[in-house]
Amino acid sequence: MKIKLNSIIVDDQQKALDFYTNVLGFNKSQDIPVGEYRWIQLASPEGGDAELSLEPNVNPAAKEFQEALFEQGIPITAFEVDDLESEFRRLSDLDVEFTSEPTNAGDVTFAVFVDTCGNLIQIYQPEAE
């Protein structure tokens, strides 16, 4: 059994696709119309096996869950980066809003930003070995 797919809930699939590709730098690997919605999958240009799907928050339970996490300041997922300071500067220059600037938490340093689609996202850099 392999972990190949991670899903996040977004409030609008097109807005999310724009942000996750143009701002965060992921590549679209799937974009298939499915009824009223789309199956959208993203891959990282930096490699890695797992891909990310962007799911509409149409199910009221999903919307409620997403909004609760957001209001409580809890990131919906986390992405690993090689150089957190540099990524923080790059995203800040693109006007991304951060709720937490780079912070040391022992084994990792992390920062948290808003993805404009209803989520907080954490980026973290593991401690060098």
Add this chain to the structure above:
Amino acid sequence: MLTKDRLIQLCKAREQLQDFDRTDYSINEVAKSAAMSRYHFIRQFKAVFGETPVQFRTRVRLDRARYLLVHGEESVTAICMAVGFSSLGSFSALFTLRFGRAPSMYRREFAGSVARHSTDCMALLRATWEGKSQIPRSPESSI
């Protein structure tokens, strides 16, 4: 840096803007509840939610209309009014711009599709596998 208090204020503003029982909230009123000037509120809202308050409200209304068209039996006019548009003409134009089809065409196309019964990730996966099979056959998991 976006503070927790400001985040919560913006979330409350977002809630007001998607309140279908009070479709008459003006942007000024919502900005005031969030303790911000209109200008500052619009800028902050856009920075956090990726759209201006008016764009957000329009999108939410159109999304709600889309749901009612597919899952309900009310007329297009009734739906237009229910989601807070006062003009059928501008509702239809905005709907078509967003979804690529007029409201009545949208209903004809999607009422009764798989999306009617479930829009969760497993339904999307199932529908995709029945069509194309390019996505990985991932373990049964969903949000």
